[in-house]
Amino acid sequence: MKKSEIKFTVSLDDGNLPKSIEWDATDKETEGQESTRSISLNIWDNLNQSTLRIDLWTGDMSVAEMKRFYIDILGGMGQNILNSTGDEYYSEEIKALCDRLVKHVNEENEKK
Template identity: 80%
Template sequence: MKDSEIKFKINLDDSNLPKSITWDATDKEADGYESTKSISLNVWDNLNQSTLRIDLWTDEMSVAEMKRFYIDVIGGMAQTILNSTGDEYMSEEMKELCDRLVSHVNEENAKS
């Protein structure tokens, strides 16, 4: 058995808002910390039977990027629920939501 670590470093401004976010992981291809504009971390709190969430983003992340990020997150969760539970209905509903959200974002972009 081996240990694997994922580390995040958050640089905060005077108002405690993220100015920069970097991350590193023992199992990623490149060595050293890499920059990112946003993280979304969800942890199951077994004691309280609830989800703990940390959502952080820098002011460099555009609205369009944020929308794309969360569509990708939901799509990834759809695949995870399928892989972990075999629940095709729930996975398909989530994928269909992603499709609707992509259409919504595309319509917004066409208006701009």
């Protein structure tokens, strides 16, 4: 059986806030650790029938980037639910939410 590993390294500042985040994976196209400004990891806890979440971001990630990051996450969830369950309604509802959020973010950016 093939195994794959994904590794995150988080450096913290004196207040225990993420200063830098690096990641690596055995199946990644390029070799070596890469820097990122944010990670969002969701794990299904089968025992408690709930989702465990780890959301980390560095201080240099802008609010605009954070909003874009979460819109992309939601969009990916919509596609994943379609691919895994075939539930078009569920997928389209998530896509519609993403479309509304993109419009909101674009309107915010125009005001600045």
